[in-house]
Amino acid sequence: MSKPLKQKRQNYVHISWQPDKNSKMPLYKQVVEYVSSKVSGGDWAVGSRLPAQREMAKAFGVNRSTIVSAMEELMSYGMIEAAYGGGTRIASNTWSLFLSSPPDWNKYISSGPFKANVPTIQVINKLEFDSKYIRLGTGEISPDLFPKTMMEDLMKVLPKRISSLNYLGPHGLPELQESLSKRLAAMGIEAKPSNILITSGSLQALQLISVCMLKPGATVFTEAPTYLKSLQVFQSAGMDLNGIPMDQSGLMYWKIEKVLQGSLLYTISTHHNPTGTIMPQGRRREIYDFCSANRLPILEDDAYGELWFDEKPPLPIKSMDKSGMILYTGTISKTLAPGLRIGWLVGPESVVDRLGDVKMQMDYGASSLSQWALTELLESGAYDDYLKTLRIKLKERRDLALDLLERYFADIAEWTAPKGGFYIWAHIKKSIPSDKLFHKALSKNILLNPGSIYDYKENRSIRLSYAYADKKDLETGLQVLSTIIKKYK
Amino acid sequence: MSKPLKQKRQNYVHISWQPDKNSKMPLYKQVVEYVSSKVSGGDWAVGSRLPAQREMAKAFGVNRSTIVSAMEELMSYGMIEAAYGGGTRIASNTWSLFLSSPPDWNKYISSGPFKANVPTIQVINKLEFDSKYIRLGTGEISPDLFPKTMMEDLMKVLPKRISSLNYLGPHGLPELQESLSKRLAAMGIEAKPSNILITSGSLQALQLISVCMLKPGATVFTEAPTYLKSLQVFQSAGMDLNGIPMDQSGLMYWKIEKVLQGSLLYTISTHHNPTGTIMPQGRRREIYDFCSANRLPILEDDAYGELWFDEKPPLPIKSMDKSGMILYTGTISKTLAPGLRIGWLVGPESVVDRLGDVKMQMDYGASSLSQWALTELLESGAYDDYLKTLRIKLKERRDLALDLLERYFADIAEWTAPKGGFYIWAHIKKSIPSDKLFHKALSKNILLNPGSIYDYKENRSIRLSYAYADKKDLETGLQVLSTIIKKYK
Structure with missing residues (x-):
């Protein structure tokens, strides 16, 4: 790309x-x-x-x-x-x-500081809504996995909880903050409701941080590759993204050369997007210590943490945080429904208050209907029951994807089996420029998320998602893709 | 203030x-x-x-x-x-x-370009959620007016329409765009679905325009006073707000001295916030002609247009627009529920596409649960039925407020009876600095929206809202407020 x-x-x-x-x-x-x-x-x-x-x-x-x-x-x-x-x-x-x-x-x-999305992302955003394409990279659960019955049950009880849908305060629905506070405690994260800001998906948390907390020119360290590179949110605000290479345990923090005041480290510690890496406990501790020593705040994005298959991943780095140096974001966009537009940010009150104040100026907060819906799902236990089923179904999909890869990609690509999340990061051995591959696949009605949109340089991997496409599409898509690659000269 | x-x-x-x-x-x-x-x-x-x-x-x-x-x-x-x-x-x-x-x-x-809210607004945003205060200025309908039964009925049918809550495209839910397109046609506004962008309340439309369409330093002309002055959205993006005085027909456009390229005119043409003014047809036509001649785009905010009491107000200025020079925003935040966080922007496709692209980068769009809810309410006719009842109830509240003002404020203030919307703009005759009055009222547990937060200079009026406080509170609040004013030396 x-x-x-x-x-x-x-x-x-x-x-x-x-x-x-x-x-x-x-x-x-x-x-x-x-x-x-x-x-x-x-x-x-x-x-x-x-x-x-x-x-x-x-x-x-x-x-x-x-x-x-x-x-x-x-x-x-x-x-x-x-x-x-x-x-x-x-x-x-x-x-x-x-x-x-x-x-x-x-x-x-063409005025205003906000940059346009990169062309490939614009194409993806648009074509995702055209049913003729098989979506091999989409980062959301398939409509097949949507819990219709749970949502129907929810709608039966929801009106009882809602006496009006007026404006909420800067931090969100207090009942939801309470529920999340309890849930976070179970993940080792000590957060009072006043430490929690409800956002419109965790993307809005990034947006708020970019306009309220970072100076133009500030460095944001990220894994390379990283989800953040596919967004314009920090670049539009004038931040300098700095990609740090990864090994199989994640971000190689010792490669960070110099930490200037006002910098931030962004990490997806569990089921990393796009590589699927899980940072082990040891690396988490080392990164925490390194950042403490360098007074480098961490922004830990935990969008995929709940989507493990066989064993729970290590606790979030945030669970080690005694001094409030980590901002932590969570969301239900990956586990349940991005359309609800609910995420949360955990941080010191001083930060939460400042971001909440600006959030009031940007959109007056997330849908309270969505917030009530999630509160009810958390309190009733329905959400946790649903997660158990989802994990099993996602694992089946992963297994299918791995089988298909064995069948069609054994000679032409390399990958590691992910232990959770949505993605298989498949490295294509042949030297095909990723924009060429993207457009060739597009001409065969396959929508890819090429590695280069996540990286700081050309990247010949592709982010395959087993979460979205149905099983038939997944097979057709991978088969056609393998033919394209094999034929390429 | x-x-x-x-x-x-x-x-x-x-x-x-x-x-x-x-x-x-x-x-x-x-x-x-x-x-x-x-x-x-x-x-x-x-x-x-x-x-x-x-x-x-x-x-x-x-x-x-x-x-x-x-x-x-x-x-x-x-x-x-x-x-x-x-x-x-x-x-x-x-x-x-x-x-x-x-x-x-x-x-x-303290970094980042986004300004903090003005202190009075911060206080209001916070104390609105403390039930000990009587809210005499709140710009939303009372929980008493919330249509519980309609929402219960809605929840019964909603699950049938929702097969997943996945990400939506940059412009919002196509079904909602279709419904709004029809609704706008009935208001004289020709807008294809592709001319409509769904936003998280109309505040987000302002936010998008500020970061994508205006250069820092660009002039935004507004009525003086104006709702826009109580926000920081344009100021944070570096725009220069320029207040144009009003007469009883609204913005006196002939007082605009010079129109530079890249400027914008923002107007609330119907049931103006905070003054309640309705711009008559003649002034609408003149402003349209003036802006056409000067190639000055208009942003028409029609948040209150549907809330008329005895007769329909003139059609929006947007209905005259044959050349796509007007951006128009609508919302259900005032009529139904700000908590749903749904608004819409109407404009040329080139503008809608650009704003939609950036919206995808900021928060991936408004809650699709909320969007489905509104679509269903519009298509079933339930929303229109509800509006009929709401108009009657709001008018009763206005009449009560006018009676109370006659009783308690006859000697100390002047006002005009509004023909719709939420607000009575009451001019206090005594010379009390508005921040003094705000804090004195606060000490008696009354939350006011003083005129100065809407104006470019000290303004001794207050924005009274008959929409929010219940009838008892409205009487108590106004009575106590009149005593405060009468006692002031």
């Missing part, structure tokens, strides 16, 4: 309309009218690109000659022009100025 | 513990242990202040002499020190360095 990462973001317009073949208006003229209306209505911003003629012909369901006529007319209006690097782009909407004058939204949408 | 607005943010620590009087450990020693543990655990950040001795004695439930002994001991450890301007503050946690070394969180929490 090194290429798309560096490439400038390209805004291609989206065509979702076809001319009426029974109309008296010529087809090319209908296309002209359509493009004009999209541009004058501001839907297609000045500067955005039109697809290649062949693709447009396909999208509009017309001959290429029709497209040529339409483009000529639009060009004569000055509405489109030849684009740098080939193709055409929207040149101006002056044509529509006779009607009225839309602002130049393209100037607006 | 001009004073607190300018005042530097003061971090007072929060004491929620009392020593054990039956313990063998002296009380002062218990206080020392407590303070030490809060500091060494990072809960109380270096630099934060301790309350005055008298207040501490009250909070700890001990004599003042006990506090004096405890403070002396803590000072001898170097853990607290005399603070600039009187009182004491946390000096260091070096004492705890012998145990381990927490990072200096105070340095972290």
Whole structure:
């Protein structure tokens, strides 16, 4: 993915309309009218690109000659022009100025500090909702695993608990904080309700930390590769991500050269995303000691900790923390339902208060319906019962994925069997640039999460997820993928 | 409120513990242990202040002499020190360095571009959850008005619609976009589903616009006073808020002196927050024409539009928009339940796509449980039926509030009867600084929203809300408030 990462973001317009073949208006003229209306209505911003003629012909369901006529007319209006690097782009909407004058939204949408997602991630975010693709890398549980009965039972009792759905305070629903406090205690983490901030998924915790706690230019140390690299959250806030290599026990902290004041270390200590690594107890202790000695706060992301198969992983590093130097995040997005948008951050009150205050300014907090739902699931014990079943089913899926890999990938890739979480980190032996592989797979209706989106440099591994695709898709997808790889020259 | 607005943010620590009087450990020693543990655990950040001795004695439930002994001991450890301007503050946690070394969180929490809420807003956000206060300014419907039966019925059918709660795409739940598209059409707004972005309340739309569409230093024109002034969202992103005076028809657009490229006009056109003004059709047309001519995009916030009493207000300005120059936001936070955290933004696809992409990076979108809930309520017609009842009940509350004002405020204030929304904007004739009034009311357990938090300068009006407090509280609150005002010299 090194290429798309560096490439400038390209805004291609989206065509979702076809001319009426029974109309008296010529087809090319209908296309002209359509493009004009999209541009004058501001839907297609000045500067955005039109697809290649062949693709447009396909999208509009017309001959290429029709497209040529339409483009000529639009060009004569000055509405489109030849684009740098080939193709055409929207040149101006002056044509529509006779009607009225839309602002130049393209100037607006390229303003502001927030970066656009990297192109591969934009493609993934979009195509995940197109059912024609087999999703081999998706980091969420399959709809097959969704506990419908539990949710139905929940909805029966939920109205009794909810007397209104008014604004909640800066920290979230007190009942949920209480429940989480107890749950965390069982994981060795001592956290009073006042140490817990409810967030809209743990992503929001990262977002809050990036805008309230880190100075632009601050260093954030992460594992390399890391989930964080696939997000823009810290980069948009001007942080400097610094990837530290991993061995089989996780982050090799001794490779951190210099710790400046204001830095942070981000780690996914259990069932690491994307590599699946579990950091053993010894390494946890060493990292804790190293960070204590260097006054380097830790942000421990424990999204996958509950998803173990045969034996419980070591307690979170946070459980060693006596001085409040670790911020810890948890979530139900991986275990139950990302759609509920509930996560939590654990930290000293001073930090929780500051983040809570800013959270009130950003979105007034997470859905209280979702918060009540989770509270009820935790208190009733339904969530824990569900987790037990989920672990068994996920393990079956892992076993299937490992069998399939043995069958189709034995010669062409290397991997380690994960002991929990969602992912198998498969290293492809052949030297195929990961963006090539991504697009080749895409052309066969397979959506991949290539290693490079998680790494600081080109990475020839792929993050395979056994959590999402159904069993048939998983087999088809892996089989087709192995053929692509084997054929590649 | 001009004073607190300018005042530097003061971090007072929060004491929620009392020593054990039956313990063998002296009380002062218990206080020392407590303070030490809060500091060494990072809960109380270096630099934060301790309350005055008298207040501490009250909070700890001990004599003042006990506090004096405890403070002396803590000072001898170097853990607290005399603070600039009187009182004491946390000096260091070096004492705890012998145990381990927490990072200096105070340095972290004062970093990052996001500003803290203004002190009055912080107080309001906190005390709103203390039931001892009568809330005379709260901008949400009373729990009495919450449609419990409708929500129970909803929960019965909701599980049938939900087959999983996985991540949604960047724009939100397609079914909800469809429903909103139809609803907006009935309000004269032509918006395809692809022109609609679902947000976590309309506050998140503001947040997205501030980080993606406006350059630091860009001018945002608003009514003066305006709801926007009570938020830090645009200020934190470095925007320059520019207040334009209002007459009884709303924003006097001809007072806008110069429109620079990259500016935006923010308006609450219907049942304006905080003044209650409804912009008549004529002014809407003039503002639309003015902004078209000046290529000044409009952000129209229509949070209260559906809450009319006797006759429908004019259509939103957005209904005039043929060129996509208006971004429009709606929400159910005022009509139904802010806790669902659902709002929507309507705009050209180019804008919706950009904001959707960044939204995916910030929190992956609003709760899908909430989105399904609203979709069902809209499609079944239950929401519209509920709105009819709500309008009647809100109008009764408005009438009661007007009666009470006649009874208690006839000599001391002026106001206009609102035709919808939540607020009566009452101008206090006496010259009482609004922060004085706020704190005097607070000491009588009344929480006010003083005009100054909404204005660019000291404002002697108060935003009274008839939506929240129950009828008894409303009477008690207004009566006590009138006494405070009458007694003031």
